[in-house]
Structure formats: C-alpha cells, structure tokens
Amino acid sequence: MALQSMTGFARREGTSGRWRWAWELRSVNGKGLDVRLRLPPGLERMENDVRRIAGEHFSRGNMQVSLSVSAGENRFEMVLNQEALAAVLALRDQLGGIIDPVPLQLDTLLSIKGIIEFRETEDSEEAIAARDAEITAGLSAALSDLRSMREVEGKALSRILLDHVSTIEGLTLAIERDPSRSPREIAARLSAQVAMLMDGAGKFDEDRLYAEAALLATKADLREEVDRLNAHVAAARELLAKGGPVGRKLDFLAQEFNRESNTICSKSNASAVTAAGIELKVVIDQFREQVQNLE
Incomplete structure (x- = not known):
C-alpha cells in the first residue's frame, strides 16, 4: 500500500439532465479524519453518505468538501389559482346590479395579480434520483483523484x-x-x-x-x-x-x-x-x- 501525504486538492464536475454539479476537495494535515462539508440547500441529506465514502478512502486529514449544483436551464409553468379566480367571479356577480356587467376577457384576468402564478417546473423523482446518483459517483471519482495526488x-x-x-x-x-x-x-x-x-x-x-x-x-x-x-x-x-x-x-x-x-x-x-x-x-x-x- 502506498504512503500518502495528507495534503492535496481535487475537483470533479459533470452534468445530469439540466443540472450541472461540481465537487471541490481540499485536504491538509490533521490528527484524525475531519470532514467539513458545504452542501447546497436541499442536498443536506447527502451528508452521511459523503462522510461514509470519505472514510472509505482516507483515515487522516482535515478535509474541506464542497458541492455546487446549478440548473442549466430554468423551466417554468403557469398555474391557475382557482380560489383567486372564484373570488373575482363572485365579486363580479355581487357588483352586477351596480355596474354594467361586461364579460371578463383573458387579458383582464391575466392582469389581476394572483390569478395566474408562475413557478419553476419540478423534476420527477426519477430524474432527481438519477442526478443524485451521478453526483455521488462524482464524489467517489474526486476522492480517488485526491488519493492519487496524496x-x-x-x-x-x-x-x-x-x-x-x-x-x-x-x-x-x-x-x-x-x-x-x-x-x-x-x-x-x-x-x-x-x-x-x-x-x-x-x-x-x-x-x-x-x-x-x-x-x-x-x-x-x-x-x-x-x-x-x-x-x-x-x-x-x-x-x-x-x-x-x-x-x-x-x-x-x-x-x-x-x-x-x-x-x-x-x-x-x-x-x-x-x-x-x-x-x-x-x-x-x-x-x-x-x-x-x-x-
């Protein structure tokens, strides 16, 4: 088994669907294995797996492990707020005897705040699972690169x-x-x-x-x-x-x-x-x- 220094650096990046990800690993001297993580919001669930995989590769060293994930393209969808639309229609009926009733036009509805909402399209569970699996594989590859450098x-x-x-x-x-x-x-x-x-x-x-x-x-x-x-x-x-x-x-x-x-x-x-x-x-x-x- 080869000797290892405790200092080194490694970076691995890749894509999964519309997602880009990148791992950066830095290692310096330490009495034991101390892994400090920086994970994006929503991916905190990966912490235990990261620590386990790092422990399989190394026994000593202060390691800084950071992951960045970004969407290559933002996809949005329009969602009709049924409750807001019902409230607008009810108000029109209440005011029908006071003002001249005019049929509501689509552009009028779109101009009313809250009727139509825009939100980012969520990926399917299968797509998210595939992305996380590729990110985990990227971590293993980055740790192997770090080991080679050490x-x-x-x-x-x-x-x-x-x-x-x-x-x-x-x-x-x-x-x-x-x-x-x-x-x-x-x-x-x-x-x-x-x-x-x-x-x-x-x-x-x-x-x-x-x-x-x-x-x-x-x-x-x-x-x-x-x-x-x-x-x-x-x-x-x-x-x-x-x-x-x-x-x-x-x-x-x-x-x-x-x-x-x-x-x-x-x-x-x-x-x-x-x-x-x-x-x-x-x-x-x-x-x-x-x-x-x-x-």
Whole structure:
C-alpha cells in the first residue's frame, strides 16, 4: 500500500439532465479524519453518505468538501389559482346590479395579480434520483483523484524520510565506532588531566587510574542507546516500505529516536560523540517534521 501525504486538492464536475454539479476537495494535515462539508440547500441529506465514502478512502486529514449544483436551464409553468379566480367571479356577480356587467376577457384576468402564478417546473423523482446518483459517483471519482495526488506526494516524502533514516544510521555508526568510548582512551585523557593538575607533584597510581577510567566508561556506556537506535532505524525502514497509514507509528519512532539522542548527549564523555549526538538531534527533528505530513 502506498504512503500518502495528507495534503492535496481535487475537483470533479459533470452534468445530469439540466443540472450541472461540481465537487471541490481540499485536504491538509490533521490528527484524525475531519470532514467539513458545504452542501447546497436541499442536498443536506447527502451528508452521511459523503462522510461514509470519505472514510472509505482516507483515515487522516482535515478535509474541506464542497458541492455546487446549478440548473442549466430554468423551466417554468403557469398555474391557475382557482380560489383567486372564484373570488373575482363572485365579486363580479355581487357588483352586477351596480355596474354594467361586461364579460371578463383573458387579458383582464391575466392582469389581476394572483390569478395566474408562475413557478419553476419540478423534476420527477426519477430524474432527481438519477442526478443524485451521478453526483455521488462524482464524489467517489474526486476522492480517488485526491488519493492519487496524496500518494504522489507521499512517494516524495518517503524518499526524504529514507534519506533522514540513512543519516541517523550513519551517525549512530560513527558514535558506536568512536575511539573515545574505549576505557583506554578515557584513561589516557584522565592521565593527561591528572598530570596537569599534579604538575609533577608525585606519581599517580596508573592501576587506580585505569580502574577509575573503566568505571567512568561503564557509566557512560552507550551500547544500549546505539542498539535501540539501530532497532528504530530498521523499524522505520520497514514501515516506510509497508506504506499505508503509518504516520502515527513513525511519529512515535521519531520520539524514541529523540529520547536516545538526548541520552547519548547527556552520557557522552567526548566532544566527538557529543557533536554527533547534537547532529543526530537535528536530523531527527527534520525527520519528525516531515512525518507530520504523512497519513
């Protein structure tokens, strides 16, 4: 399954009978799947279906989904208001003994407000059902387009993340192989420092010095941190190869990477290891920042 970014855009439009419709989808980063809808009046009934279909395509991302629908042509029909006509005829009969009765002409009736009403012709239930079905199919197509765009960006993110993982692996190896971590090197540094302090005041017990150096080396041992970093590197590569919605798992690994780098910096007894640990923290921050974009 391909990796997906959480950012993307898609648009699908079409016609159904006299209706034009268009879907616009925008997606950005989000902790979960949050779908915000803008549906035209009268089509609010589609909300549940839209959320269900979006959930079938995605698991994370803040999505704005908007639908516009317009009539390609307006059709009107004339409707005779029977009650208004009856009232006019009754009034004529009442006034028949007062004014000269004149037969009502059609144009006269049309000029009386309320006798004839114009209203938009309603589509049949079959036509409305067909339109809604095509609009729903358009939504599925738009979501597929959005998924394709997110997968393209996810592929690019995968390459970036793998580069960061390789850098983390290289820095971990450099820390592991740094000669400053051996008891002999620690003893040499301590011997030089002690010699400077004593300034020829007397000879220091070399056996005692080596024992103290071994104790310091044990306290500052980075074996566990290095092993855990290597395990996290392998897990990160496995998740990136697996694909799918692995953003949260990679975010957790980024936290674990950071934890080990902090421990290395705090336990380090050599400038080279400290420098590598600091560079490790920088790369891990970059890794985690990119991970925030993944589904």
